[in-house]
Amino acid sequence: MNKSIRVFIADDNRLLREGIASMLAQEEDIIVIGSAMSGSEAIKQIKKLRPDVALIDIGMPDKDGLDVTQALYKDLPSVKVIILGMPDLTDEIMVCIESGAAGYVLKEASFEYLVESIRSVKRGESFCSPRMAASLFSRIAELAGERIPESSVKLTPREVEVINKIADGMSNKEISGQLYIEEQTVKNHIHNILDKLQLHNRLEAVQYARERKLLKQKPE
Amino acid sequence: MAFNEVKHDMRKTRVLIASRPKLLSEVIHYMIQRQPDMKVVSEVLDPLELFLLIKTLRADVVIVTPLPGNGDPHICIKLLAAYPLLIIVTQSAKGEAAYLYQTNVPKKRINEPSAQSILDAIRQAMQSIAS
Structure with a gap:
């Protein structure tokens, strides 16, 4: 039973x-x-x-x-x-x-x-x-x-360049000087990067780029 | 024995159920059908159908879940105006309050609404009409 x-x-x-x-x-x-x-x-x-x-x-x-x-x-x-x-x-x-x-x-x-x-x-x-x-x-x-598949996230070459400069420890002003663009444009790039990757700050963006080998190798 | 059964059947209070949600309606149905002196004549949801069925089915009692709100439910006022001898029990969907309505009698709050307290209130009201 x-x-x-x-x-x-x-x-x-x-x-x-x-x-x-x-x-x-x-x-x-x-x-x-x-x-x-x-x-x-x-x-x-x-x-x-x-x-x-x-x-x-x-x-x-x-x-x-x-x-x-x-x-x-x-x-x-x-x-x-x-x-x-x-x-x-x-x-x-x-x-x-x-x-x-x-x-x-x-x-x-x-x-x-x-x-x-x-x-x-x-x-x-x-x-x-x-x-x-x-x-x-x-x-x-x-x-x-609502979650964007990672494979569909495409950073532009310019955005990758900006992340590389951030990784080098540069401020927005320094990046604007290096890339010959307005500081506001740098801010826009960073905003777009964080938005696309759904990240919260510059450090997370650098971490993201490092994990995906988007950072340029520095000469020894 | 058979006589008693017939006697009970003749005196059965006819109850029309218009309660919501469905689970509560089924519980009330189960509660009523177990009473020897009561009988469920139908279950209904549409207010217009309720109005018509009270007459067609000769319901003595309606158990209804009114829409949430303050004051006496509109449906009770309308039903009593149409059927002065009707007994109405309102049971809120959440179960925190039940009231009994009759013509020319102040509404009665049924404290801690339970099967027993609702059945007792219905029987008392039926007796008051009979006397």
Whole structure:
């Protein structure tokens, strides 16, 4: 006989918390071992009871669902957390996943769907609806687009020259004198270099150029 | 035994559920259907459909999730104007508050809304109408 899935419920909505517990009690393979109405109480109880699956409401008083998920992921990674969320917000789902949640179920979902999610995460799977998965894929693609692939970054010969002068320890004024350009033009070049490479300062630009062997070898 | 069952059935309070989110609606459905003296006549979301179904299904009670906001939900005022004998229970989606509305009776706050406190409030209201 299969071992029952031990479930914990944390939700400040008493009717929902008690109702879900009563309904889950009807499932043959699920046993509700405890519940809590606040985040801090949930963490305390879950550490004591060590359920297989914790259903955690996203918006609880004191510590919210994300705080609870992070705490559990850090201290009790074996407990699979399913976040019970209200809005279908992709960013919120992303944060939940990053915090260590194994599943995200909207309260707009059916009870049957919730039960399916509990069984899924117990099997070690991650769980979200196909619609949520589609949103997540889009969001991931968006984020990937925000990071410029390194291969597509092209520094102009002039910009490489400017980095070389910076590496030589020259100030903007000295570089402008050496390259016969205005100091403001030097500043523009540096700004463009940092922007293209998504770096923060001149030192990082030199480091970048050194790693990619863009710096001219100095004669011995 | 059979008599009792029929007797219960005749007196069953007819409940129409218009709650959100769906999980809460299913919990309320489960809670009501386990009561021997109550019966879920339907679940509905569209306000217009709600208005029509109260009459068609002869609902005694409506459990509804109003839109967030202050004061008495507009829908309660409209429903009571159309159906003076109706009992309305409002349950916020977040669950922090529930109220019971009846015609000519001050709204009653159901403290710490739970299955039991909501069922008790409905029964009391039904009794007050019967008497």
